[in-house]
Amino acid sequence: MAHSQISPFLDPGTHSAPNSLGILQLRRDHLIPAVLSSTSTDTDYAEGKVENTRFGSFPHSTLLNQPWGTQIRASVVDTGSRAKSKKRKREGGGDGDTETSIKSESENNKKVIAQAATASSGFAHLVPPTPETWTLCLPHRTQVVYTPDYSYILQRLRVRPGDHIIEAGAGSGSFTHAAARAVFNGLPGQDRSTNGGEQEIGEDGKSAKRRHKRHGGVYSFEFHEPRARQLKAELEEHGLGSLVTVTNRDVYEDGFCLDNDAEPNADVIFLDLPAPWLALKHLTRSPPSNAVLKSVASDDMVPDGDTSTSTPQPSTASKPFRSPLNPKNAVRICTFSPCIEQVIKTVSAMRSLGWIEIGMAEVQAKRLEVRRERIGLQEEGLRGANPNAATVQEAVQRLRDVEGRAKVFHGMQKEKQEEVMRKAEARKRGEKLPQEKKDGQSKARLEGVPPSKHDRMERAKKDLESRDLFKEGRLVHRTEPELKTHTSYLVFALLPREWSKSDEEKARRKWT
Numbered sequence: 001m002a003h004s005q006i007s008p009f010l011d012p013g014t015h016s017a018p019n020s021l022g023i024l025q026l027r028r029d030h031l032i033p034a035v036l037s038s039t040s041t042d043t044d045y046a047e048g049k050v051e052n053t054r055f056g057s058f059p060h061s062t063l064l065n066q067p068w069g070t071q072i073r074a075s076v077v078d079t080g081s082r083a084k085s086k087k088r089k090r091e092g093g094g095d096g097d098t099e100t101s102i103k104s105e106s107e108n109n110k111k112v113i114a115q116a117a118t119a120s121s122g123f124a125h126l127v128p129p130t131p132e133t134w135t136l137c138l139p140h141r142t143q144v145v146y147t148p149d150y151s152y153i154l155q156r157l158r159v160r161p162g163d164h165i166i167e168a169g170a171g172s173g174s175f176t177h178a179a180a181r182a183v184f185n186g187l188p189g190q191d192r193s194t195n196g197g198e199q200e201i202g203e204d205g206k207s208a209k210r211r212h213k214r215h216g217g218v219y220s221f222e223f224h225e226p227r228a229r230q231l232k233a234e235l236e237e238h239g240l241g242s243l244v245t246v247t248n249r250d251v252y253e254d255g256f257c258l259d260n261d262a263e264p265n266a267d268v269i270f271l272d273l274p275a276p277w278l279a280l281k282h283l284t285r286s287p288p289s290n291a292v293l294k295s296v297a298s299d300d301m302v303p304d305g306d307t308s309t310s311t312p313q314p315s316t317a318s319k320p321f322r323s324p325l326n327p328k329n330a331v332r333i334c335t336f337s338p339c340i341e342q343v344i345k346t347v348s349a350m351r352s353l354g355w356i357e358i359g360m361a362e363v364q365a366k367r368l369e370v371r372r373e374r375i376g377l378q379e380e381g382l383r384g385a386n387p388n389a390a391t392v393q394e395a396v397q398r399l400r401d402v403e404g405r406a407k408v409f410h411g412m413q414k415e416k417q418e419e420v421m422r423k424a425e426a427r428k429r430g431e432k433l434p435q436e437k438k439d440g441q442s443k444a445r446l447e448g449v450p451p452s453k454h455d456r457m458e459r460a461k462k463d464l465e466s467r468d469l470f471k472e473g474r475l476v477h478r479t480e481p482e483l484k485t486h487t488s489y490l491v492f493a494l495l496p497r498e499w500s501k502s503d504e505e506k507a508r509r510k511w512t
């Protein structure tokens with residue numbers, strides 16, 4: 001995606017656009033991401049690029065330039081030509097066929113994308129990409145931070161547009177996308193006014209000089225090289241490349257300062273690491289003393305929460321000290337841990353390093369389903385309702401009906417048996433049998449008998465025509481059992497800005 005184009009995560013516009021991410025929503029929690037392209041012939045389908053799902057096939061040509069939220073009907077795609085083209089490729093593999101294969105390749109490039117025909121069934125909704133939808137469909141490279149957690153984390157950290165966030169490890173980039181949206185306040189060089197209308201008042205209260213707007217930024221660190229590379233590519237594709245700086249780095253060892261001008265200058269920190277306490281020594285305003293360093297570097301209980309990477313050991317080599325924190329602001333931190341042992345270790349390291357207001361929270365999100373519940377015998381045979389008796393009266397009446405019908409049935413059975421025996425005896429005696437009365441008697445007997453199940457269901461269907469189902473039933477709420485998340489103990493803390501002698505002096509001059 002070109003840098004000049006704003007990311008669909010920040011401003012999706014009203015319609016889906018070419019070369020931009022769109023999300024196909026098949027069911028509430030089943031989403032498929034796709035970078036939409038109407039012209040790509042790099043596909044075996046005559047219809048161009050196609051998303052194949054269990055609810056049908058969706059050529060990109062049917063997804064492009066659609067208002068977000070549109071219900072898109074599935075298409076019949078030409079799988080025949082796909083098979084043929086595959087066969088051609090297979091056959092063209094040998095040396096003798098090189099010429100044919102080059103020819104078919106150039107023909108392929110010139111291929112005109114066929115118009116898609118609507119299928120008789122199947123549909124999906126086209127929704128814009130957001131951090132929330134992306135979290136539900138991103139390619140998982142690690143465990144990810146889910147929406148209930150990151151929404152809580154970002155609000156507790158008071159993340160605002162213009163803030164700088166340090167994030168480690170970046171993993172699959174779930175938190176990264178949410179953080180990028182939270183800090184976004186325009187891209188450098190693309191603001192209507194470069195100074196953002198802000199003014200800085202001089203110390204004497206008179207001189208006022210304009211300053212440049214501080215743009216928000218996310219500084220993501222990831223130890224695993226392929227994950228870092230993949231995340232970088234993904235962010236570029238999503239138009240977030242200029243907002244997020246991804247660095248492949250072991251933060252326990254090398255900290256958070258960058259070599260170029262893009263210093264984090266962080267206001268907010270989020271650590272999702274197997275041993276967050278080992279990174280804390282790099283998040284100070286001045287170099288920690290040796291005694292403190294020794295106490296926080298202990299890794300005697302490094303947990304095996306992340307088995308995909310071995311936990312790097314802290315280095316003892318001394319480097320010139322640089323702080324990645326914003327010296328002008330108090331800095332807020334959150335660490336994400338799956339077990340309480342990690343929390344204990346992190347909290348004690350925070351205490352040693354001067355963090356204050358330390359606290360822990362556990363997010364136990366539940367999703368509530370709110371619906372109308374219809375219960376009663378009148379619901380028999382209808383969809384979306386509970387057809388059991390709603391009251392004792394209904395239950396007793398149903399029992400009476402069942403017993404009443406059983407009594408009549410057994411009476412009729414007995415009569416039939418007696419009739420058969422009478423006939424057999426008459427035959428033995430050689431008597432002439434009287435003409436049979438067909439069903440007349442039994443029909444007469446059934447009159448006044450409670451209705452059968454079939455009759456009741458027919459009546460319920462008929463009654464349905466005059467019922468307002470949306471208003472009926474009790475309004476109830478239930479917690480849904482499955483919510484994508486995992487145990488998360490969140491430790492929050494605050495590091496006040498440093499108060500130097502000169503600050504004290506300034507304050508004295510100003511206020512006395």
Ligand SMILES: C[S@@+](CC[C@H](N)C(=O)[O-])C[C@H]1O[C@@H](n2cnc3c(N)ncnc32)[C@H](O)[C@@H]1O
Nearest residue numbers: 142145169170171172173174175223250251272
């Ligand atoms: C649970 S994942 C993070 C998931 C991420 N927060 C998300 O929402 O997708 C933890 C990541 O930390 C990385 N990691 C582990 N040790 C690290 C270190 N010393 N420096 C940087 N990253 C590290 C791992 O490679 C892994 O990708």
